[in-house]
Amino acid sequence: MNSVNKINNLSKSDFISIFGNVFEKTNWIAEKAYNLKPFLDSNDIKKKFISIYNNCNNKQHLEIFNSHPQLAIEKIMTIHSKKEQIGSKLNSCTKEELNEFIKLNNDYKKKFNFTFIVAVAGLDKKQILDIFKNRIKNNFENEFNEAIVQVKKIATIRINQILQKFYENI
Numbered sequence: 001m002n003s004v005n006k007i008n009n010l011s012k013s014d015f016i017s018i019f020g021n022v023f024e025k026t027n028w029i030a031e032k033a034y035n036l037k038p039f040l041d042s043n044d045i046k047k048k049f050i051s052i053y054n055n056c057n058n059k060q061h062l063e064i065f066n067s068h069p070q071l072a073i074e075k076i077m078t079i080h081s082k083k084e085q086i087g088s089k090l091n092s093c094t095k096e097e098l099n100e101f102i103k104l105n106n107d108y109k110k111k112f113n114f115t116f117i118v119a120v121a122g123l124d125k126k127q128i129l130d131i132f133k134n135r136i137k138n139n140f141e142n143e144f145n146e147a148i149v150q151v152k153k154i155a156t157i158r159i160n161q162i163l164q165k166f167y168e169n170i
Helices: 003-008 012-019 027-034 042-054 058-067 079-087 095-112 125-135 140-168
Strands: none
Touching (some): 003 042, 012 027, 012 140, 042 140, 058 140, 095 125, 095 140
8 A cells, every 4th residue: 555545544533643733733724634635645735734724814824823832932842843943952042042032932922912933944043043033023914924934834844754754654
């Protein structure tokens, strides 16, 4: 049985347990994707997940943004977020870096009313802080649109990782 057929044959609960955190703590997107089976291939899976996200309204986007943890300061995170932040060394900030993240997270949330979102994969703490300092200067519309783009990047990375792991275990 090829790998896509194996995904197509997953039960709804298994599918959601595997893909439910592609969009941080938003397993309703995985439920909708499950209902779009059968998938033709890996690209079709990605396309369907992203299409569901693209069709969200602004309120749903805000809920998704706010389901993401604050960078470097959040204590309780999903496995995906924890791995992503550890990969960028956000778990080993100096006291100065941590204080800067605390201030930026608070100021950002106060200004935009949602959590700062950036796909941290491949970035280090300094790069993330620089991006944070620049983006906090944006207006609401630009930052909202950038958050949409960043969530899609994170979701695509997560889907790719899930599929790679899934295919390796076949």
